[in-house]
Amino acid sequence: MPTALVTGASAGLGDGFARALAKEGQDLILTARRVDRLEALATKLRAAHGVAVHVFAADLARPGATEELLADVAAAGLSIDLLVNNAGYGARGGFAELDRDEQLGIVDVNCRALVALAHGVLPQMIARGSGGILNVASTAAFQPGPWMAVYYASKAFVLSFSEALHEEVRDKGVRVSALCPGPTRTEFADRAGMKDLASFDAVWADADAVVRDGLAAVRANSAVKVSGTINTLMADSVRFLPRILARKVTGTIQKRRG
Numbered sequence: 001m002p003t004a005l006v007t008g009a010s011a012g013l014g015d016g017f018a019r020a021l022a023k024e025g026q027d028l029i030l031t032a033r034r035v036d037r038l039e040a041l042a043t044k045l046r047a048a049h050g051v052a053v054h055v056f057a058a059d060l061a062r063p064g065a066t067e068e069l070l071a072d073v074a075a076a077g078l079s080i081d082l083l084v085n086n087a088g089y090g091a092r093g094g095f096a097e098l099d100r101d102e103q104l105g106i107v108d109v110n111c112r113a114l115v116a117l118a119h120g121v122l123p124q125m126i127a128r129g130s131g132g133i134l135n136v137a138s139t140a141a142f143q144p145g146p147w148m149a150v151y152y153a154s155k156a157f158v159l160s161f162s163e164a165l166h167e168e169v170r171d172k173g174v175r176v177s178a179l180c181p182g183p184t185r186t187e188f189a190d191r192a193g194m195k196d197l198a199s200f201d202a203v204w205a206d207a208d209a210v211v212r213d214g215l216a217a218v219r220a221n222s223a224v225k226v227s228g229t230i231n232t233l234m235a236d237s238v239r240f241l242p243r244i245l246a247r248k249v250t251g252t253i254q255k256r257r258g
């Protein structure tokens with residue numbers, strides 16, 4: 001059965017994607033590490049919407065995890081018609097002081113697993129002439145981010161990769177979009193060690209609005225969707241700023257955020 005795979009469905013935007021898709025009657029595969037949360041969500045969505053919801057636990061930072069996940073999906077007789085590559089995290093602080101493995105994990109989850117899953121589902125989508133991949137990037141993708149260097153670089157990777165893939169498969173009936181949210185109310189900021197600033201607080205977006213933008217983007221096959229008017233203006237304006245200024249401003253904001 002055609003099914004949507006949502007990574008990072010145990011919290012925040014992933015939980016929102018799962019809820020929105022289930023409401024539309026879409027069968028789901030949910031994955032993350034916190035399987036108790038996934039099971040609780042799956043139970044709710046089955047009862048509320050009558051959809052099939054499959055839960056597979058995976059630590060996407062672990063080597064081999066994406067291969068095991070795709071093998072589990074195939075063994076269950078499922079085929080993926082929408083991949084929401086959403087799982088991700090960041091870490092705020094000086095690169096040299098932050099834990100090495102935590103930062104390598106950002107590359108593994110935000111980039112490596114995202115690429116591996118896209119590569120796992122694309123051949124079937126191309127063969128069917130239909131399907132979609134929504135990669136969750138960030139407004140962090142548009143400039144370097146001192147004091148959160150690996151996270152910003154990971155999202156620049158996601159944006160560039162998604163745009164390139166979009167061009168490669170657009171004539172094959174397969175849609176690929178990058179969603180770029182700005183600051184959004186989820187567990188992300190706590191996990192990343194970003195304490196709130198009043199000015200930062202004012203621009204928090206609601207996760208449901210970001211989810212709506214993402215699903216609309218992949219349905220319309222928009223290569224890139226920046227969520228929110230202020231974020232769109234900021235992402236556009238960065239293109240006209242000297243790169244030195246963009247990175248200095250971003251670094252100043254990130255440094256003060258602690």
Ligand SMILES: NC(=O)c1ccc[n+]([C@@H]2O[C@H](COP(=O)([O-])OP(=O)(O)OC[C@H]3O[C@@H](n4cnc5c(N)ncnc54)[C@H](OP(=O)(O)O)[C@@H]3O)[C@@H](O)[C@H]2O)c1
Nearest residue numbers: 008010011012013032033034060088138183184186187188
């Ligand atoms: N919130 C924001 O301000 C913001 C802004 C721009 C972009 N984003 C992006 O949006 C996406 C979703 O983040 P969110 O805001 O919803 O954050 P969140 O509430 O912290 O949720 C992150 C999700 O990623 C999963 N995840 C993290 N590490 C994982 C791992 N090793 N293996 C498998 N799953 C893992 C978590 O599941 P488990 O912990 O259960 O494994 C969780 O379900 C991320 O890619 C993030 O970079 C967020």
